[in-house]
Amino acid sequence: MTQRRTPSGQGPARRPGRTSRPTQRVRVRDTSSTRVEPRVARQARPVAAKRTAAQKGATKRTVAPRPRAITGRATVVIAVLVALVLAYTYPLRVYLAQESQIAKMKQAQDIQRRLIAEKADEVALWSDEEYVVAQARERFYYVRPGETPLIVLNDPAGAARDAGHAPAAPAADRWYDTLWSSVQAADSEPRN
Structure with a gap:
C-alpha cells in the first residue's frame, strides 16, 4: 500500500494497519482535599526508533520554506509611501505657514479698519x-463774553488748614x- 504524503513532505499522522496506543484508564478523584502534582513527561518508545532506522528507502524529511514576513511587493509599497510622505512634508509645511x-x-x-x-x-x-x-x-x-468762570480746585489739605483743623496724620x-527702610539705612551708614 502506498503512503500518502502531506504537502509539507511529512508522512501520514498514523500508519495504516496500526491502531493508536492503548489507552489507560483514568480515575476520577475528588480533588478538593488533595493537591495537584505536575505530570511526568512520557518517554519515547524505543520500538519506534528501531523501526524507523530499520526501514529501507525511507525518504528524508524536508522542511517547507517559511513565508517571509515582508515580501518584495510590500517593501516596494512601503518605500513608495515613505517617499510620498517625505515629498509632501515640505509643501504642506509651507502651506500651513502661509x-x-x-x-x-x-x-x-x-x-x-x-x-x-x-x-x-x-x-x-x-x-x-x-x-x-x-x-x-x-x-x-474758555468762556463766552459776559460769563463768569468758576474753577473748583480740589485741595483737602489747604481747605483743612484754612478751616483751622490740623492735617490728618499720614x-x-x-x-x-x-x-526694608531700616535695612537700607543700615547699609548707607559709613563704616569706621
Missing part, C-alpha cells in the same frame, strides 16, 4: 460746532516697609 501668515494679516486689517472707523467718527464729531465749543470750555476753560507704614 495660512497662518494670511490669518495674521487679516487680523491686522480688521484692527486697522476699526481704527479708521473710530477716527472717522471722531472727525464727524469735530465737524459739529457744539462739540468744538464744549471741548474748548472743558480743555482750555497712614502708618506697613511692617515690611519699615524693615
Whole structure:
C-alpha cells in the first residue's frame, strides 16, 4: 500500500494497519482535599526508533520554506509611501505657514479698519460746532463774553488748614516697609 504524503513532505499522522496506543484508564478523584502534582513527561518508545532506522528507502524529511514576513511587493509599497510622505512634508509645511501668515494679516486689517472707523467718527464729531465749543470750555476753560468762570480746585489739605483743623496724620507704614527702610539705612551708614 502506498503512503500518502502531506504537502509539507511529512508522512501520514498514523500508519495504516496500526491502531493508536492503548489507552489507560483514568480515575476520577475528588480533588478538593488533595493537591495537584505536575505530570511526568512520557518517554519515547524505543520500538519506534528501531523501526524507523530499520526501514529501507525511507525518504528524508524536508522542511517547507517559511513565508517571509515582508515580501518584495510590500517593501516596494512601503518605500513608495515613505517617499510620498517625505515629498509632501515640505509643501504642506509651507502651506500651513502661509495660512497662518494670511490669518495674521487679516487680523491686522480688521484692527486697522476699526481704527479708521473710530477716527472717522471722531472727525464727524469735530465737524459739529457744539462739540468744538464744549471741548474748548472743558480743555482750555474758555468762556463766552459776559460769563463768569468758576474753577473748583480740589485741595483737602489747604481747605483743612484754612478751616483751622490740623492735617490728618499720614497712614502708618506697613511692617515690611519699615524693615526694608531700616535695612537700607543700615547699609548707607559709613563704616569706621
